[in-house]
Amino acid sequence: MIAYVVNRLLLAVLIVLVAMVILFSMIHLVPGDPASIVLGTRATPELVQAFRERMGLDDPLALQMLRFIGRSLAGDLGQDLFSNAPVAGVVAREMPHTFALAGLGLGWSVALGIPLGCLSAAYRNSWTDRILGVAAVSAIAVPSFVVAIYTLLVFAVGLRWFPALGAGPDGQPLTQLWHLVLPSFALGLGWVGYICRLVRASMLEVLAENHIRTARAFGLPERRILFRYALTVGVLPTVTLLGSGTGRLLSGAVFIEIVFNRPGIGKLVLEAVNTRNYPIVLGAVLITTITFVLCTLVADVVAALLDPRVRERL
Amino acid sequence: MPRNTLTRRTILAAPALIGAAIAPREAASQSIKVLKTRSLLDVAVLDPANRISVTDGDVMRAIFAGLVTQKSGDVWGWDKDLAVEIEQSDPTHIRFQLRPGVAWSNGFGEVMADDVKFSYERMADPAFKAAYRTDWDFLDRVDVTGPHSGVIVLKRPFVPLWSSTLPAGSGLILCRKAVEPLEGRKFTLDPPATNGPYRIKKLDPRRSITLERNPLWTGKRPAYDEIQYIQIVDSNAAEIAYQAGEIDFTQVPLSNVPRLRKSPPPNSRLHVAPSLAYWWLGMQSEAGPFADIRVRRAVQYALDVEMILDGTFLGVAERATGFIAPSLLGRRKANKIVKPDPARARALLAEAGLARGFKTNIGVRNSTEFLSAAQIAAASLAEIGIIAEVIPFDAGQQKALAGDKNGRWKEMGIMISRFTMQPDPSWATAWFVSSQIGEWNFERFSNAEFDRLHEEAKGELDQAKRQAMYERMQDILEESGSYVFLTNGATASLHRNSVKPALSPDGQFQMWSDFAPA
Numbered sequence: 001m002i003a004y005v006v007n008r009l010l011l012a013v014l015i016v017l018v019a020m021v022i023l024f025s026m027i028h029l030v031p032g033d034p035a036s037i038v039l040g041t042r043a044t045p046e047l048v049q050a051f052r053e054r055m056g057l058d059d060p061l062a063l064q065m066l067r068f069i070g071r072s073l074a075g076d077l078g079q080d081l082f083s084n085a086p087v088a089g090v091v092a093r094e095m096p097h098t099f100a101l102a103g104l105g106l107g108w109s110v111a112l113g114i115p116l117g118c119l120s121a122a123y124r125n126s127w128t129d130r131i132l133g134v135a136a137v138s139a140i141a142v143p144s145f146v147v148a149i150y151t152l153l154v155f156a157v158g159l160r161w162f163p164a165l166g167a168g169p170d171g172q173p174l175t176q177l178w179h180l181v182l183p184s185f186a187l188g189l190g191w192v193g194y195i196c197r198l199v200r201a202s203m204l205e206v207l208a209e210n211h212i213r214t215a216r217a218f219g220l221p222e223r224r225i226l227f228r229y230a231l232t233v234g235v236l237p238t239v240t241l242l243g244s245g246t247g248r249l250l251s252g253a254v255f256i257e258i259v260f261n262r263p264g265i266g267k268l269v270l271e272a273v274n275t276r277n278y279p280i281v282l283g284a285v286l287i288t289t290i291t292f293v294l295c296t297l298v299a300d301v302v303a304a305l306l307d308p309r310v311r312e313r314l
Numbered sequence: 315m316p317r318n319t320l321t322r323r324t325i326l327a328a329p330a331l332i333g334a335a336i337a338p339r340e341a342a343s344q345s346i347k348v349l350k351t352r353s354l355l356d357v358a359v360l361d362p363a364n365r366i367s368v369t370d371g372d373v374m375r376a377i378f379a380g381l382v383t384q385k386s387g388d389v390w391g392w393d394k395d396l397a398v399e400i401e402q403s404d405p406t407h408i409r410f411q412l413r414p415g416v417a418w419s420n421g422f423g424e425v426m427a428d429d430v431k432f433s434y435e436r437m438a439d440p441a442f443k444a445a446y447r448t449d450w451d452f453l454d455r456v457d458v459t460g461p462h463s464g465v466i467v468l469k470r471p472f473v474p475l476w477s478s479t480l481p482a483g484s485g486l487i488l489c490r491k492a493v494e495p496l497e498g499r500k501f502t503l504d505p506p507a508t509n510g511p512y513r514i515k516k517l518d519p520r521r522s523i524t525l526e527r528n529p530l531w532t533g534k535r536p537a538y539d540e541i542q543y544i545q546i547v548d549s550n551a552a553e554i555a556y557q558a559g560e561i562d563f564t565q566v567p568l569s570n571v572p573r574l575r576k577s578p579p580p581n582s583r584l585h586v587a588p589s590l591a592y593w594w595l596g597m598q599s600e601a602g603p604f605a606d607i608r609v610r611r612a613v614q615y616a617l618d619v620e621m622i623l624d625g626t627f628l629g630v631a632e633r634a635t636g637f638i639a640p641s642l643l644g645r646r647k648a649n650k651i652v653k654p655d656p657a658r659a660r661a662l663l664a665e666a667g668l669a670r671g672f673k674t675n676i677g678v679r680n681s682t683e684f685l686s687a688a689q690i691a692a693a694s695l696a697e698i699g700i701i702a703e704v705i706p707f708d709a710g711q712q713k714a715l716a717g718d719k720n721g722r723w724k725e726m727g728i729m730i731s732r733f734t735m736q737p738d739p740s741w742a743t744a745w746f747v748s749s750q751i752g753e754w755n756f757e758r759f760s761n762a763e764f765d766r767l768h769e770e771a772k773g774e775l776d777q778a779k780r781q782a783m784y785e786r787m788q789d790i791l792e793e794s795g796s797y798v799f800l801t802n803g804a805t806a807s808l809h810r811n812s813v814k815p816a817l818s819p820d821g822q823f824q825m826w827s828d829f830a831p832a
Contacts, residue, residue: 050443082358082366083502083519094520149554156558164558165544165551166521261546261555263521271356271520271547275366 001304008300012293019289020072024065027278055081068282077283082275087283091265095287097167098264101187101256102249104180106242108188109195114235116192117199121234122226124204132196139193145255148186152259155182165261183260187252191245195238203234236306243299247292346539349813349829352552352564353545356520359502362486363437363444371483372824373543376512376525377505379533380485381410381430386816386825388587390641390737392481395533396425396509405471405775406454412462417530418489418507425487425509427464431456432490434466436499449474449484471773473780478736511536511827521545525826537830556582556808563809563824569682571630571806581811586630586804587821591734592637592742593800595691596757601724603674608666610795613728614651615659616698617691617798626686627801634799636788637742641819643777644739644784649799650792659698671699674727677715680706687730687800702728717752729756730800737820739784743768746791757796764790 052058056067071078077087120132156164168176206212207230215225254266261267265284272280353369362374375383381397384390394400399411416425436442438450452472457465468475479485492507493499503517511533512525525541544561546552552564557579566574566584574584597604597613604610623631638644663669676692678684685706692702705726707715712731715723733754735741745754747765752758764787771783791797805821816828 085519090519152554152558157554160558163560165546165555165560170518258548259551259554261544261548261551267547268520274547275355275358 004304005301008297012297015293016290017069019293020069020286021065023282023285023289024068027282028061028064072286077286078279080280081277087279090280091268091284091287094263094265094268094284097262098250098253098257098266100176100180101183101253101262101264102246104184105187105191105249105253106246108185109191110238110242112188112192113195114199114231114238117196118203118226118231120196120200121203121207122222129200132200136193136196139189140197142190143255144187144190144252145259147189148183148256148259151182151186167262179262183256183262186259187249187256190252191249194241194245198238198241199231199234202237203230206230206234236303239306240299240303243296243303246295246299250288250292347537347831348540348542349538349563349826350542350544350561351824351826352555352561353523353543354547354549354565356545357503357517357523357543360505361500361502362433362483362488363442363446364500365446365483368822369543369545372826373514373523373525374483374486375510375823376541376826377508377510377514377528378486378488379416379425379510380480380487381412382480382485384481384818384823384825386818386828388641388819390477390819392476396487402476403465405773406468408466408468408475410464410466413532414462415532416509417532418492418509419513419528419530420492420507422489422492422507425489426461427456427458429487429490430464430466431458432494433486433488436488436493437484442499446484449479449482471775473772473775474736474738474740477738478741482736512541515540534827536827538826541826553808562813563807563815565805565807565821568627568630568804568806571804572628574806574808579808582808583811584806584808585815585817585821586806587817587819588632588640589803589805589822590639590642590737590820591732591803592634592639593687593730593732593803594634594637595687595728595730595798595800597728597796598723598726598756598758599794599796600758601721602727603666603668603672604727604796606666607795608662609668612659612662612666612698613695613700614792614795614798615655615662616700617694618654619798619800621694622687622690623801625690626683627803630806631801631803634801636785636799637791638739638784638788639735639742639802639820642737642739643781644742644788646785646788650789654694656697663698663700669699671701673701673703675705675725676702677705677707677712677726677729679712679732680708684730684732691728691730712756713754716754716756723756723758731756732803737818739780740768740772743771743784743787759791759794759796761790761794 056064059067075088077091079086080090116132116136120129123129152164155162162182163179166179168179203226212225212230215229250265253264254270256262257264257266258270265288269281269284271277272284353372355367355369357369357373358366359370360374360377362378365371365374379396381395381400382392383395385393396412396416397410398413400408402408410427410430412425412427412430414424417423418425434450434453434456437444437447438453440447452468452470452475454467454469457467459465472479487509489507489509493501496506503519505514508514508528511528511531513528514523515526516524522542522544525543527536527539546555546561546564549565549567549570552561553566553570555561556564571584571586578584595617597610599605599607599610619633623629623633632640633649635646635649638646660669663671676688678688685704688704692704695702712729715726717723733745743764744750746757746759747755747768748760748762749765751760767783767787771780771787774780774783788799792799807815807817807821809815812832814830814832816825816830817823818825
């Protein structure tokens with residue numbers, strides 16, 4: 001198990017390094033002088049030169065890249081072009097909002113998806129199963145930003161049950177939770193469908209196995225068989241899916257943050273791209289990449305802990 | 315054994331308790347007059363010398379005061395602010411007398427004439443490298459003649475001083491005692507002393523900024539106790555937030571205007587103001603088929619501008635008669651080519667030896683409005699045999715292409731562009747002088763008469779002569795064949811009937827001290 005974890009850790013470090021190189025190259029290979037783009041029509045040649053010196057843009061690209069990687073590894077992601085605030089601090093301030101959104105979105109999908117998947121499997125080929133099937137596929141098919149707009153129009157504009165904007169004032173956790181309900185639901189709905197279908201499929205497979213037949217032969221209650229013996233095995237593919245799904249949830253959070261005007265990494269990156277604030281773009285995308293790699297790593301380790309066959313495969 | 319006390323009443327009481335926990339703060343906010351308005355961008359820099367966006371300008375005008383202030387309404391103009399007297403005694407001297415008793419915050423004393431000297435000379439100082447240095451390019455010095463009086467001395471006459479320098483952000487006054495000791499004599503989001511009608515109550519970067527009345531302000535009392543300037547990046551999200559009652563004022567995209575005119579939200583008004591920005595279709599005039607003026611003229615005759623505007627702005631934007639907006643001095647009465655004439659366009663192409671047409675590119679920024687305009691233009695050009703491929707790119711790429719030393723600018727025959735400007739016509743012509751080739755003069759247009767007129771008009775005090783100069787400059791641009799003026803666009807905003815907004819004539823800037831409950 002230790003060898004497995006070490007292997008996965010090394011792989012994760014390699015992925016992050018490659019991501020850093022790609023990220024840096026993408027930003028700098030886009031045509032156009034960042035100094036002229038950022039400073040706009042008002043920039044005098046002296047101002048452009050001062051900016052280039054401040055950003056180290058006159059150095060060779062390879063040196064700039066090495067400097068970026070070295071500083072990033074030391075935790076220094078540079079400075080915001082406009083406010084001069086450290087990028088790490090700016091990103092750290094936004095991250096809890098994105099994590100809260102993705103976490104609660106994941107919460108919705110697990111809390112609804114697993115029971116509905118079990119229900120679907122328990123009543124296989126019944127009307128309940130068919131209705132749940134159609135609902136799950138519909139939830140998968142509708143993009144999260146469409147769900148976001150409609151939930152906003154119905155629950156915030158029409159009924160005025162929930163706030164339409166922002167994350168709520170700092171220091172008021174209940175209000176902040178209230179602000180999270182609609183965005184997290186919009187983000188998690190698609191995943192409710194995914195998890196429901198996945199749990200159903202794996203549960204049907206498990207329910208057909210010998211140990212379940214034996215449990216039934218012993219006369220154990222169906223509920224106990226379903227949740228104690230079938231679900232513990234049937235939920236394994238969902239654990240792996242949640243690891244990779246976190247990355248997709250984070251990218252989905254971008255749209256949700258924009259539609260609900262919530263603070264977070266997605267909104268931060270969008271605004272930074274619009275204002276060509278490259279240090280913020282680099283820093284925020286790098287942190288998101290690391291988060292994604294870590295989530296996948298944790299999901300892999302958890303899956304290996306639950307199923308010994310997984311760790312033998314690496 | 316303890317009894318289970320979870321009853322239906324307990325369950326119902328829980329949301330009520332949650333509501334009660336939230337309610338007191340909400341109730342408290344109702345007792346004062348609060349204006350909730352939307353900003354597109356985050357507040358980035360509150361130093362007038364290095365301001366970045368409209369958002370910065372809005373906040374700065376509320377927390378700092380200048381000698382004069384921009385008038386709100388339909389006509390560009392200014393009112394006295396900290397100056398009780400201000401007059402241009404000759405073309406290069408402006409005398410001012412400050413209102414006594416205006417205090418700086420944080421115990422920095424009274425606003426003095428020396429603060430005016432510090433503020434304006436700091437911006438004009440080349441070593442300071444102010445982003446807005448060009449606003450004070452013509453400043454020689456400010457002479458302090460008394461504690462509250464002084465003279466602004468110019469190197470030579472500079473007319474935009476009264477339209478885009480003194481009433482704008484560049485005319486705001488900073489406190490010498492507070493700012494001079496700062497590193498580099500500058501600050502970003504933490505002004506050490508302010509003197510305007512409002513002061514910063516809370517700054518929450520990338521979320522909102524809250525202003526409250528400045529108790530030290532001795533000028534006209536603003537109607538609202540508090541301004542909440544909430545950043546909402548997406549315009550449609552802003553409209554939803556408005557409909558949900560979370561903001562009282564927001565700009566809306568022009569494409570939404572026809573729908574909002576037809577069915578506005580309840581108790582709301584739509585305000586559409588002519589913008590200062592200018593959109594144009596330009597042709598580079600040095601290489602390929604466009605080096606021949608007959609080809610450029612053919613394009614001018616081929617394009618159906620009204621069709622482009624209808625398709626792009628859904629009938630909301632008027633056709634431009636030049637780069638200078640209708641609300642400014644220098645506006646032309648009409649274009650020289652009013653209607654499309656494909657027959658004449660084909661004849662001009664034939665004269666240029668291109669009767670069978672040719673292939674070219676239309677470069678545009680990658681946004682819906684630009685792409686729509688380019689596609690409709692390409693359809694018009696196809697009628698005369700010019701096959702134009704639409705190439706979307708980032709604004710930075712456009713600039714990089716224009717200045718490419720290896721001549722890559724030749725790759726782009728046509729570009730559709732949009733520039734914004736200050737309320738003085740000199741800002742519309744500044745980018746088309748010969749020295750801007752390879753910078754912002756994408757068309758590589760060069761005309762000695764145009765260059766001379768641009769410089770002379772900046773110092774021309776006679777309004778009629780100045781008007782004639784700018785009209786002539788726009789005639790030259792159109793006659794060169796390199797330009798087709800599209801529109802100046804418009805700015806649309808939505809506000810509640812209970813709010814009387816105070817905006818700049820182009821609808822861009824919010825003057826909160828003049829906003830009032832209706």
